[in-house]
Amino acid sequence: MNILDMTGRRVLVTGAGQGVGRQVALHCAAHGAAVVVNDFHADRAKTVAGEITDDGGEAVGVSCDVTDLDAVSAMVGQNGPVDVLVNNAGNAGPAEDPLAHTPPFWETGPQDWEPWIGTNLYGVLNASRAVLPGMVERGYGRIVTVISDAGRTGEPNLAVYGGAKAGAAGFSRGLAKSVGRHGITVNCVALSTVATPGIAPAIADPEIARKMLRGYPLRRFGEPSDAANAVLFLASDAASWVTGQTYPVNGGYAITP
Structure with missing residues (x-):
């Protein structure tokens, strides 16, 4: 028996046009799920x-800004019912290089914070709000949110991003206690540096990469498949008795009890 089999499930993956989200979508489809591939950029989706x-799977690409609840609700209404939600959209939303200039927090203002909080916290709230009524009605659901070790341990120059990710984790824990009786699990996967298009310019420099890897006991950066493996587990019935948890997938970057 394949305990990761997702045949008959419909999975919505936000921010799935590249990187980790893309690999999550491919993983779920390879295990039988029908996938709604969401991205801000329609061509990527x-x-x-x-x-x-x-490859013989079932999928549809949908453009939607996760910071817009009405748009997210419409996407779910047109492509549901959703059995599994993977909140993967992150960084500063559609910004191509959100870390190109990161001034100290005390030199920033609400206009700088909004993209980080909007995507990483409100995006999670919006997508969860859109799918939960159907999950509650059917008595089944999986919500997996991709957060960051910046939200677990803190990172310099990423205070707002880390705060938004920590907020998403706290929301997930509270939600897990609210919806468990309806057969719905809610968990997070916390990532550190993963070799995605967004981080590629930084780790392409051998000296920068060497310095960064000093903090990783496994001495390598993560691959999208590393993250997707954990998400697939939590999205499947193999994890039917796991809820309210945050699974670190980080090469040992942050080791806590």
Whole structure:
């Protein structure tokens, strides 16, 4: 028996046009799920959905800004019912290089904080709000939110981002206690540096990469598949008795009890 089998499940993955989200979508499809591939950029969403359908799977690419509750609700209404939600959209939303300039927090203002909080916290709230009524009605659901070790241990120059991710984790713990009786589990996966298009410019420099890897006992950066493996587990029935937890997938970068 394949305990990771997701045949008959519909999975919505936000921010799935590249990187970790793309790999999560591919993993879920490879295990039988029908996948709604969401991304702010329509071309990216459709490309990933095309990869899945070309390989014999079922998928649709949908453009939607997760910071807009009405848009998220419409996406779910048009492509549901959703059995599994993976809140993967992150960073500063559609910004191509959100870390290109990171001034000290005391030199920033609400206009700088909004993209981080909007995507990483309100995006999670919006997508969860959109899918939960159907999950409660059917008595089944999985919500997996991708957070960051910046939200667990803190990172310099990423205070707002880390705060938003910590907020998403706290929300998930509270939600898990609220919806467990309806057969719904809610968990998080906390990542450290993963080799995605967003981080590629930094780790392409051998000296920068060498310094960064000093903090990793396993001496390598993560791959999208490392993250997707954990998400797939929590999204499947293999994790049916796991809820309210945060699973670190970080190469040992942050080791806490």
